[in-house]
Amino acid sequence: MSDATISFRVDQSLKDEFANAAKIKDSNSAELLREFMRDYVKQQQDATAYDEWFRREVQIGIDAADAGDVVSDEQMEAEAIAWRAE
Numbered sequence: 345m346s347d348a349t350i351s352f353r354v355d356q357s358l359k360d361e362f363a364n365a366a367k368i369k370d371s372n373s374a375e376l377l378r379e380f381m382r383d384y385v386k387q388q389q390d391a392t393a394y395d396e397w398f399r400r401e402v403q404i405g406i407d408a409a410d411a412g413d414v415v416s417d418e419q420m421e422a423e424a425i426a427w428r429a430e
Contacts, residue, residue, distance in 0.1 A: 359373075
């Protein structure tokens with residue numbers, strides 16, 4: 345794995361506070377930033393995977409409805425009453 349450098353400007357007081365917070369965690373700013381970046385990438389991947397799953401599930405429902413595979417209001421209400429009775 346080759347390393348790359350990211351440079352950006354940040355307020356000096358924030359940089360100092362971040363460095364102190366990292367030190368308390370027995371780490372350094374660069375390690376924490378890498379950790380935050382990995383966490384962010386994972387969150388975005390998880391969100392994308394969920395979105396894709398959700399869209400597939402919605403399409404399955406739409407396709408079922410288009411094919412006439414639906415439950416009537418009366419049948420659904422009867423099932424709900426039976427479920428609540430349990």
